Amino acid sequence: MKRYSAFAIAREAARWHMGWERAWRSPTPKAKYDVIVIGAGGHGLATAYYLGKNHGIRNVAVIEKGWLGGGNTGRNTTIIRSNYLQDPSAAIYEKARSLYETLSQDLNYNVMFSPRGVLMLAQTHHEVRGYLRTAHANKLQGVATEYIGPEKVKELCPIINLDGPRYPVLGALWQPRGGTARHDAVAWGYARACSDMGMDILQQTEVTAIRQAGGKVTGVETTKGAIACDKLAIVVAGHSGVLAEMAGFRLPIESVALQALVSEPIKPCMDVVVMANTVHGYMSQSDKGEMVIGGGADGYNNYTQRGSFHHVEETVRALVETFPMISRLKMLRWWGGIVDMTGDRSPILSKTPLGNCFINCGWGTGGFKAIPGSGWGMAELVARGEPGPLTAEFGLDRFREGRFIDESVAAGVAH
């Protein structure tokens, strides 16, 4: 792989950009791999990357039914933060956030990580108490956050209206090292690095069945034929239930639509991310100038990647109250993704009833921020066959044991 650099840009500029090579190969499937990862979203690709980088396992295929990064990874609103309440969450999200800081250098691919800071507004007294508690928890966990008052909120985000009639801004939980990154670039950067290690990314290849013998997986059937493997990692977000059914077990997961939209581009007016969980809305400004807006998840099981209009309407209504200046912006694009929701709003990184099959899912509305940490932990789980410190608490058995990692109250809604 030729490295990307300022020198490479100058060289290619001098020869009409004829020398760029493809970022990843499009190979034909081999008969067998050491590890097959199903799903080339951020989590699947990161799992493959750290399998190679940290564990030396490079005979790996990542199988994707559509195009890589075309699932939730390419549909999210790219908020990155690690200000969670529970210790296991703080550990894995902070691992991910810290890996994001140097990911561009590590992958030799600009993922445009922008630690511009994330504000989570407190708009009820209950929320004030909740975020004070989170700020204390974060101190103990070593995650740098701070509870700030309304004046500081206004200073950080001058376009905000502190005195909304229904929900005045009482304060905020502020994580200065949170921010955003370019979602596609995260998928593309990992894919390029995986391909460079000799791994095969098989796009337009759908897994249709999971072959098993004696309580173990022997391979998968795909739309491009059967492929054998020693170990299988299922990393398919909203389609986890479908793959689990192929494998013969059930998950504590339901798939629902989560929507987002962007406005027409405007001049820079906001250089932080603002989340308003009580009123179900959040907003940031992209580098292109669009206001990127998201809200709460829809309520019913859905695989269509389309959501209900009234949810978007509620989100926009709340944000117009919080940011009156957006009231006359036009909407440019509007889309949805199918998110995998667990009851405690925490992910699953786990062994399964099949000995050599592992699953990574349940990131729901908030897994983009976790991609590097999740891949790191998942690779360890797949390589060793046992969870390491990052993933130990996220096993499927926590539901049976009642050891929930409850982020549903503390983290508010979608994020």
Place this chain on the structure above:
Amino acid sequence: MLILTCPYCGLAADETELSPGGEAHLKRFGPGSSDDAFTGYLFHRENPRGVHFERWRHSNGCGKWFLAARCTVTLEVFGTYPAQTTEPPAAILDAIRAKRPDWEGRA
């Protein structure tokens, strides 16, 4: 916009008038059951890509709970029926099979 007909008041209700209530026909396991059965009842869901039986409440209407059969891929509604039903009624199953001949029944 999803429209479901409330089997009680007969209104074709828009989804803004309704509240979704998750998978229908769950078999309840309580004290005395095995851990596995209890875990399954509380957490495990079919979450199918296709025909789904589910609970809805006509919350901004008559207020009653009812059940619906719906496709999660096309959002097509096969029919609605009263909540006091432990299995999907034959008429609903016929309506599903007419439109989804390959449907293998509830998992």
